[in-house]
Every structure is written in C-alpha cells, then in structure tokens.
Amino acid sequence: MALNTHWISIIYTDQFVHPMRSEQQTFGRKCREAEDIIKWVAGKYGAEAAFACSFGAEDMVLLDIIERVTEGGNTISAFTIDTGRLHPETYELMQLAANRYRQKIDIYFPESSGVEAMVSRFGINLFYTSVEKRKMCCRVRKVEPLKRALRGKKAWITGLRREQSQERADVVPVSQDRSSNLVKVCPLAEWTDDDVWSYITRHRVPFNPLHLSGFVSIGCQPCTRAVKPGEGSRSGRWWWEEGEKECGIHTSRL
Numbered sequence: 001m002a003l004n005t006h007w008i009s010i011i012y013t014d015q016f017v018h019p020m021r022s023e024q025q026t027f028g029r030k031c032r033e034a035e036d037i038i039k040w041v042a043g044k045y046g047a048e049a050a051f052a053c054s055f056g057a058e059d060m061v062l063l064d065i066i067e068r069v070t071e072g073g074n075t076i077s078a079f080t081i082d083t084g085r086l087h088p089e090t091y092e093l094m095q096l097a098a099n100r101y102r103q104k105i106d107i108y109f110p111e112s113s114g115v116e117a118m119v120s121r122f123g124i125n126l127f128y129t130s131v132e133k134r135k136m137c138c139r140v141r142k143v144e145p146l147k148r149a150l151r152g153k154k155a156w157i158t159g160l161r162r163e164q165s166q167e168r169a170d171v172v173p174v175s176q177d178r179s180s181n182l183v184k185v186c187p188l189a190e191w192t193d194d195d196v197w198s199y200i201t202r203h204r205v206p207f208n209p210l211h212l213s214g215f216v217s218i219g220c221q222p223c224t225r226a227v228k229p230g231e232g233s234r235s236g237r238w239w240w241e242e243g244e245k246e247c248g249i250h251t252s253r254l
C-alpha cells in the first residue's frame, strides 16, 4: 500500500521520528554541511585556502572530507607545524596520513635561531616556570611558523568546535578573522565529540592512539596529558596553569 501524503508528513515530523533516526539525520546533515563548506572554500579560494592540520581527531576528519570532496587533487593547500616537541605517536600518524591520503601536507618548523636563543636563555623546559615563558615558547614554536604558513593565504581552515571549551563557544563555520585578516573556516563548528568519533569509525579514519588513553586535545608532549572523565576537553593542555587554555594560534594577532 502506498503511503499517502498525510502519513508521509507525520513520519517526517520531528516529534514522530525515532530518536536514533533523528540523531543519524542530524549527523548526516552536519556531514553534508561540512562537505559543502569544504567544496565552497576549495572552489572560491583554491590553493589560497590553507588547512592547518594538527593531526588531532577533528583534523583527521577534515583531512578525510577534503580528500573525498576535492578528490585528493590538492585543490587547497595544507600544512602542519612541527614544534619539535610533539608526541612520538603524532609523528607516526603524520607518516600514516602521508601514506593514506593524496592531499599533501607541508611541514613548517620554527626558526632555529629563535628556538636556540630562547632555549639558551631560559632552558629547554622553560614553559613550566611561568605563564609568560610558556606563551613565549608557543609564540616561537607555533605562532611564528603559523604566520609563515598563512602568508599570502586568503582562507584558513581549522578543526575548531564550539564544544571544545568556553573560549571556543562562539565559533561559527565561516567568519572574517580580525587577528589574521583571513576568512576563518571551521566546518566542524557545530560538531559534538560523538559526531567526530562517529565519522572516524564510519570512514575508518586513522587517528592518534593517545586518544584511547584519555588524551582528548593533543599538543606538544611535555604540555599535554590525559584527562579524567568529566574534565574539560582542553584541561589536559598546560595542566599546571589556571585559566585560558590557548597557545595563541587562535587568539594572537597574526
């Protein structure tokens, strides 16, 4: 028996949709929107759009989406920053991603003269001694290479999500970023943790095994640790500090 339009409208009214189906529809919509945003940015900016890949779970999702919707054609540019202090697992994932995906990811290193001067004056683990020294290290090892990587670009694609922290609660999918003067593109702005891990599972995306040991947000090895259930997703970053958990990449004037 064919369904009449009355029943069709009831079945597709939100309140009658089974919760599981509703979640799947929402997840499907978010995936399509993220794909559309990437297609749009690739079409509008091409290689003048740069995807900043940290190899965290969100960025692995974005890498996979970029590979699928741009057919791995390196339509946009992509880069990562090797601070010199990353976890061994992150380096292994970098190589795994290079083997699996056709999208080329350029690696930017900090200026050696800046690192040498900083370490010679303040020591190799200066970040533990004060917030100012920690921010100095982030500036030298992350923000300076980021500036070079974004030079000449018009759009900056990142895996920021609102759910990640209080500081990121206002993230929107596309905005004009005042600190960098670039169009900032955050296709996963609305995604939840569950969305990220659903995508990774469904598409068999490689991910950093540290996520399985309680590491949620993975940065440099000396500055990141696992978090306990219920702790904020960025509380494992610079755990010895109180307050804002940002390295300056998304908050400094670039």
Ligand code: SF4
Pocket (backbone or CB within 6 Å): 083, 085, 127, 134, 135, 137, 138, 139, 141, 142, 219, 220, 222, 223, 247
């Ligand atoms: S996260 Fe730690 S090691 Fe990495 S750049 Fe910042 S202070 Fe330095």
